[in-house]
Amino acid sequence: MFDGLKNMGNMFEMMKNAGALKAQMQQMQEELASKAFEADAGDGRVVARVNGKMQLEELRLDKDRLDLSNTDMLEDMIVLAVNAAQAQAATEMKTQMEKITKDLGLPPGLI
Numbered sequence: 833m834f835d836g837l838k839n840m841g842n843m844f845e846m847m848k849n850a851g852a853l854k855a856q857m858q859q860m861q862e863e864l865a866s867k868a869f870e871a872d873a874g875d876g877r878v879v880a881r882v883n884g885k886m887q888l889e890e891l892r893l894d895k896d897r898l899d900l901s902n903t904d905m906l907e908d909m910i911v912l913a914v915n916a917a918q919a920q921a922a923t924e925m926k927t928q929m930e931k932i933t934k935d936l937g938l939p940p941g942l943i
Contacts, residue, residue: 856932864925871916873909874898880913886921888914
């Protein structure tokens, strides 16, 4: 009969932590937004930098080492560099989220 109440303590603890979770997540988002994540493609011919919001901030092309008439290859390198930089930002966000949930004693994957 009271089996359903066993986990109520955990539920109350999680609700109590909700305010702390919200504050820590907001702080994490602000910190990540100010970070830069950079990746290159074509051995540095194309370099992309994104912020923690995964927005492209800068794209650099080494015009001396690129064949600008080969637009297909250039487009592919741009996509690769941007995707790699965004993957770095996503990995950092996931790492920070796991740290926050662990610090608050929440189960992994809850958020």
